Amino acid sequence: MATSDFYHPSLGFLMMAAVLPFLPGNRRWKWLLLLPPLAACYAAWSNQPGDHLTFTWLGQTLKLGHVDALSQIFAQVFAVMSLAGLVFSLHVNDKGQHMAALLYVTGGFGCLMAGDFLTLFVFWELMSIGSTFLVMLNRTRESVLASFRYFLYHTAGGLMLLGGLLLRHHHTGSFDFGPIGPGDGAGIANWLILLGFCVNAAVVPLHAWLPDAYPRGTVTGAVFMCAFTTKTAVYVLARAFPGWDILAVAGTVMAVYGVVYASMENNARRILSYHIVSQVGYMVAGIGVGTYMTINGASAHAYAHILYKGLLFMSAGAVLHAAGTQKLDELGGLAGRLPWVMVFYMVAALSISGMPLFNGFVSKTMTIAGAAEAHRYWVALGLELAAVGTFISVGLKLPYFAFWGGKKPDPQRKLRPVPANMYVGMAMLAVLCLAQGLYPQMLYQYLPHQEAVGEYRPWTAWNVLQALMLLGFSGLAFYIMRKVIEPHKALNLDFDWFYRLIGKGALFLICAPIAVVDNVWTVVWDKIGLRVLKFLGRLSSWFDRAAIDGVVDNSARGVRGLGGIAALLQNGRLQHYLGLMVVIGLLIFAFFWYGL
Amino acid sequence: MSDDHHISQTDRAPEGTRPAEHAVPENPEGLTFAQDTQGGLGRFLDAQLAPERTRSWRNFLFAVLAVIAVLGLVVTNHHPHFGYDAYPFFWPVFGLAAGLALIFIVKKIIQPVIKRTEDHYGDL
Structure with missing residues (x-):
């Protein structure tokens, strides 16, 4: 190896x-x-x-x-x-x-x-x-x-x-x-x-x-x-x-689908999970468009995504570790209690949202610009829409309801201590998210198609302003709708409903024939097997009474009779015992003398 | 650094022995290495929850939005992709409208249809 x-x-x-x-x-x-x-x-x-x-x-x-x-x-x-x-x-x-x-x-x-x-x-x-x-x-x-x-x-x-x-x-x-x-x-x-x-x-x-x-x-x-x-x-x-067109469509659907489900979810790590679907959608779309620029964008986004998504799961995991729950309606008011967890979370959340300074800004925009350059406008527009949803659900909703949520800080709430190594792991990724955002070349120098890297420059005045306009005003939408988007306990049906149906169907297909065989066997057993067993039972019962019991009972009677005779002999008189002994001795002597 | 170590240590600690200036003096599980060092930031964040502070933050953020929107008149998009994005207020309007529509459609139309109880599948 x-x-x-x-x-x-x-x-x-x-x-x-x-x-x-x-x-x-x-x-x-x-x-x-x-x-x-x-x-x-x-x-x-x-x-x-x-x-x-x-x-x-x-x-x-x-x-x-x-x-x-x-x-x-x-x-x-x-x-x-x-x-x-x-x-x-x-x-x-x-x-x-x-x-x-x-x-x-x-x-x-x-x-x-x-x-x-x-x-x-x-x-x-x-x-x-x-x-x-x-x-x-x-x-x-x-x-x-x-x-x-x-x-x-x-x-x-x-x-x-x-x-x-x-x-x-x-x-x-x-x-x-x-x-x-x-x-x-x-x-x-x-x-x-x-x-x-x-x-x-x-x-x-x-x-x-x-x-x-x-x-x-x-x-x-x-x-x-x-x-x-x-x-x-x-x-x-x-x-x-690369370049399989169906992936461009599938990726755009993923990007939007993920944010739709994340916007209604209450479980913090499930929100982040739906955002994996959404963010991987950017990469799949980039691969589907298939130009050098979008393949670079997909690779860069995968790199950036691993760092910020790891950090998101780390900080949401730290909240779960500390508070014992990951449900947003049970959290809130934690900003002052877990401030560094909140800071690390926000670094990741701004990264995934594509905020300038953070690494999502230099990777996500490359994929979108690449799609637009390749004249795939619907793909590009779908990805911009997903960016709005991402900022609303991961950048604002999750941290707002986990760390603030309009709830007062509760000093009585029991929090498990967050181990130092968890903070170190989070800090490592947070530093990388920021460093890549500030120095995109750190990431771009490793992209697979170096000849296409020069086609896109993230840090232009327009790109920064466009990101700020898009995110800033989607933030305003969240502010206006913050009561509407408040999460509550619920399970939102997803395609796993069909998977479970398929699973149950498969189980039925396996179980139904077995059940039929089992039913037939039960009847056969009832009609034939049980009767044979009953006959055998009767036979063995008769044999038990006639043969076994006869042997046992007669043996018992024999022993009782012999016992009675032996009891007659045991009368306690020594002279009788001596006489009997002589008789038995003579009988044995006679047996050997004449018999042999 | 193990959790058990922390918990057993604090279980032994008598109540009321921690200094009053800690941000969470009543925390029965005690302060950890990490929480000890983040008290300053935590107190700062809690202080921002005062009504006058939240108002200031809100006004500050509104001002930032206004500045961003006005900057859109100065810095222009030289490579509009969709046609309408050549107009100066396209992206602010797109962000706001898409955000409002998304939240409304998701929470008021989609979720009521697909919402079930948490233990719908009996997994919990």
């Missing part, structure tokens, strides 16, 4: 996950958790482009270490995010959670470095398993149930990918993982692969697993999940399906 010019970033995470159960329980091992992400950071900046770690297996060439500009930029942000995520979770004294996170990140890096579909599939499934445990290990009933739904759903997506890649191999004779042209003859295989990818990218209407599972994950697990699954899917879409 490592050569002189290549180190696979998954290696350290995998080894750490393997040895963690055997480390002594004094918790000094927690510092070792930081080694794999540090090694991954080194690898992400030092690995040279090319195909490394190629093996031939069953006549297929497996490429475990494919490095190019696109995989490098994703590897860099994955490495940074895994470091911040592990710092944030250092206080967690549950090896199971750490192992799940480490395996999950192993899978994420493995997908980035995969040069063929088989390798991709193996790591793809590893991610699915790791993230399932990150939900399950929250150890509440609703989390365990959600993790099973999550796993079923991702298994279905994984099977689509597997079916697609096998069919594609049948048509093309190769597992090579590269750009797929719509007219390459593989037809349905390509669509199956695309569907498998779209499940993980949370493309509407395949998205509902995300807001179902992520808010139910552990505080620290959700921080990892929000960064890796969907962005791995964005990466594989950018590699295999």
Whole structure:
């Protein structure tokens, strides 16, 4: 997994996950958790482009270490995010959670470095398993149930990918993982692969697993999940399906759909989950438009998004950790009690909204401008509309009702202390969000299509003013409608209603034939089986009485008779005993004398 | 730094031993490393909730909006994409109208139709 010019970033995470159960329980091992992400950071900046770690297996060439500009930029942000995520979770004294996170990140890096579909599939499934445990290990009933739904759903997506890649191999004779042209003859295989990818990218209407599972994950697990699954899917879409027009439409729908649901949601981490759908929509749309500028925009936005979304989940998780609830109607009045959590949250919230100074401003606007340059005006307008909704729900609604909400500060409210390492993790990402916003070149220098980077300059007077006008006046809309948008306890039906229906239908299809067989068997048993049993019962009962009881009773009688005779002999007179002894002795003597 | 450590430490601490100037003296779970260092910012934020302060903040933000809108007359868009965005007040109107419409449609039309009780699926 490592050569002189290549180190696979998954290696350290995998080894750490393997040895963690055997480390002594004094918790000094927690510092070792930081080694794999540090090694991954080194690898992400030092690995040279090319195909490394190629093996031939069953006549297929497996490429475990494919490095190019696109995989490098994703590897860099994955490495940074895994470091911040592990710092944030250092206080967690549950090896199971750490192992799940480490395996999950192993899978994420493995997908980035995969040069063929088989390798991709193996790591793809590893991610699915790791993230399932990150939900399950929250150890509440609703989390365990959600993790099973999550796993079923991702298994279905994984099977689509597997079916697609096998069919594609049948048509093309190769597992090579590269750009797929719509007219390459593989037809349905390509669509199956695309569907498998779209499940993980949370493309509407395949998205509902995300807001179902992520808010139910552990505080620290959700921080990892929000960064890796969907962005791995964005990466594989950018590699295999750039310029597929359907993705431009799907991405725009996602961007708007996510903000619509986020605007009515009460659960803080579910609001953020819907905003993953929305923000990944920008990236999917960028990939669908498929120009160099929009692919750059999608990559830049994925980079920025991982940082600010990680920070959003960290700070919302810190509120959940401290207050014990993530429901906005139960929060409020916390600004003075958790001021730094609020500050870090706001850095992320302004970043996701695309506010100048923060990194969303330099990435989101590139995608929108790219779409407009490519004359995709509806895409661009949809993304601007989503930007309004994003600022309203994540930039204003969530922090307003969590930290203020018109409620007075309540010094009596019990808050669990927020560990220092959580603050350190948040601070790391907050600094990066600001730094990238202020120095876009820090991000732009790693974009996959360097020749197109010069086409867009974020820091122009007009771009800044346009962002301020859009966000400022959508803020005014929030101010006017703040009573209307106030969240209340509710469950808002989403496409998971259909998934559950499909699940119940599948269960019915399996159960109904079994029930029919069971009914027939019951009748057969009742008519034939029970009668045979009854006959056998009667037979054995007769045998019991006639044979067993006869033997037992007669034995008893025999013993009683003999006992009576023996009792007659035992009369207590010594001379009788002596006489009897002589008689018996003579009888034995006679037996031996004459008998032998 | 483990939570258990903090909680057990504060459980042992007798009541009323903390200095009165702390922002949250009655907090039964005590102050942590982090909360100790953020008292100043927390007190500042709480102080902003006084009615006259909130009014000042609101007026300040309205003024900022006015300045932004006026600046739109000076700094113009050289590459309008949609046609109407060549007009100076397009983006303020778009932001306000889209925001109002979004909140109204979502909360007054969509949510009443798809809203169910929290435990609709029986998962909780």
